[in-house]
Amino acid sequence: MIIINKHDYKNCKAFLDNYYLGRIEYDKDIIFIVEEDNKKLGYIIVTKNNKIASIKDLFVLENYRNMNFGDGLIRTALNSLRLDNINKVFYKNNCDYLLRKGFIKNDDNLECIIEDFFSKHNCKRR
Numbered sequence: 001m002i003i004i005n006k007h008d009y010k011n012c013k014a015f016l017d018n019y020y021l022g023r024i025e026y027d028k029d030i031i032f033i034v035e036e037d038n039k040k041l042g043y044i045i046v047t048k049n050n051k052i053a054s055i056k057d058l059f060v061l062e063n064y065r066n067m068n069f070g071d072g073l074i075r076t077a078l079n080s081l082r083l084d085n086i087n088k089v090f091y092k093n094n095c096d097y098l099l100r101k102g103f104i105k106n107d108d109n110l111e112c113i114i115e116d117f118f119s120k121h122n123c124k125r126r
Contacts, residue, residue, distance in 0.1 A: 044073040
């Protein structure tokens, strides 16, 4: 069975330490892990700041890519942010995967209006 859950850092530290090179901000970061049969396959880390959030990292193990785990992680994270009344999410780098998922390039960032992601599968109001 495939499960995507929110985790605190101490419960997924060993997995993240193998793949994530950034710093975890315990009071702001939210970590979602995708697992199958208790094996961790990928993660998304988002950070919240008032009504805006940013994706710090999205990762799926190479052997499990192209199986929609990344899509599931994005949808889970964006839905969680939406439930917290956060309207917009950014990613600070260029990422073809997020562009294919509907994120919009805006200067040096990618951005997504969360309601539009779910209603139009596109992140920018037209």
